[in-house]
Amino acid sequence: AQSVTQLDSQVPVFEEAPVELRCNYSSSVSVYLFWYVQYPNQGLQLLLKYLSGSTLVESINGFEAEFNKSQTSFHLRKPSVHISDTAEYFCAVRSVGYQKVTFGTGTKLQVIP
Amino acid sequence: SQTIHQWPATLVQPVGSPLSLECTVEGTSNPNLYWYRQAAGRGLQLLFYSVGIGQISSEVPQNLSASRPQDRQFILSSKKLLLSDSGFYLCAWTQGGSNQPQHFGDGTRLSIL
Numbered sequence: 001a002q003s004v005t006q007l008d009s010q011v012p013v014f015e016e017a018p019v020e021l022r023c024n025y026s027s028s029v030s031v032y033l034f035w036y037v038q039y040p041n042q043g044l045q046l047l048l049k050y051l052s053g054s055t056l057v058e059s060i061n062g063f064e065a066e067f068n069k070s071q072t073s074f075h076l077r078k079p080s081v082h083i084s085d086t087a088e089y090f091c092a093v094r095s096v097g098y099q100k101v102t103f104g105t106g107t108k109l110q111v112i113p
Numbered sequence: 114s115q116t117i118h119q120w121p122a123t124l125v126q127p128v129g130s131p132l133s134l135e136c137t138v139e140g141t142s143n144p145n146l147y148w149y150r151q152a153a154g155r156g157l158q159l160l161f162y163s164v165g166i167g168q169i170s171s172e173v174p175q176n177l178s179a180s181r182p183q184d185r186q187f188i189l190s191s192k193k194l195l196l197s198d199s200g201f202y203l204c205a206w207t208q209g210g211s212n213q214p215q216h217f218g219d220g221t222r223l224s225i226l
Contacts (some may be wrong), residue, residue, distance in 0.1 A: 032212050043119075043203055043217035044157075051212045090156065094212075099145060099164060100172075102213055105156035 002027040002095045006104035014112050015080055021076040021107045023065075023091030033074040034092040034101070035065055045092060050074065061085075088110045114138035119204045119218030127226050132177075133193040134221050136204030139185065144206040145217065146187040148179055163187060164209075186199040199225045 003026045013019045025031060033104050036044040048059040055067040065076045074091060091104040123176045126132060131157050137143050145164050160174045170177050173215040176195060176211040180188045183220035185205060 012196065027212075034214050036217075041201075041220070041222065043219045044215075046214045049214050092215075096212075099162060100159060100160075103157040105138075 001029070002092065002093050002098070002102050004091050004102050004104040006107050009105065010108045010110065011027055011113055012110045016080045017085055018079050019077065019081050019109065021086075021089050021109065023074045023093075023104060025074060025091070025093040027093060027095045030096045031108050032094045032096070033065075033067060035059075035063070035074070035076050036090045036092060036103075038090065038106075039069045039087045047089070048074075053108050081109070081111050083111050083113060085109060088096070115206075115216065117204065117206055117216055117218045119221060123222045123224075124220065125224045125226060127193050128192050130194055132189070132194050132198070132223070133203075134185045134189040134202055134223075135187055135190075136218055138206045141185070141206070141208060143184060144208060146181060147205040147207075148187065148189050149203045149205065151203060151220075157203065160194070171184060194225050196225050199223055 005024045007022055034049045037047045038044045048057045050057050050067045056086040058064045063078045065074050067074050088106045088108045090106045094101045094102050116139045147162045148160040149159055151157050162170050163181045166181055177191050201220050203220045204218040207213045207215045
């Protein structure tokens, strides 16, 4: 079985401040990890993914996430947030050989001007 | 490039009425297809997934059903809607191979009156 935990349901942060959204996973086998972003009344958009190789992965809009196998974590970070980053962020895990993806309950990032 | 279409965007239905939501994917063949329901604060709940025509796996027992009449078409149905069926329904696809991320449609907001 696989699972994902996003402990923070909401994270308020001031504009231009750094932010970290936490994600922990559980699986009995190797995993692939994903972060998705969702804007109101829209579907989920892939933000970044970890498949193999470098444990630090980056997105085109300044987010990065680091796969930490020993801590079973895949936290999302951004050094300086913008108003446009206000959205809900979902962490997801897919175990190697599985067809299904398990999503966390999401973290709402609210950027305060 | 691949695209996914989901319709309608919004739907208001009375209790006890039937339901049909459609999802189609373009630009790929033999995708894995998924239906999710999203409730506030609960993340994404996988309802059904399909790895091929006529192959449907149900994750949650309920009064919903899914069908895949064509390779790139996935339909979510109900004979009689319940109030508890209200929510945001998302269709997603992924190419075969468990390391591929899912790509989502824009969703259908279903309200049951």
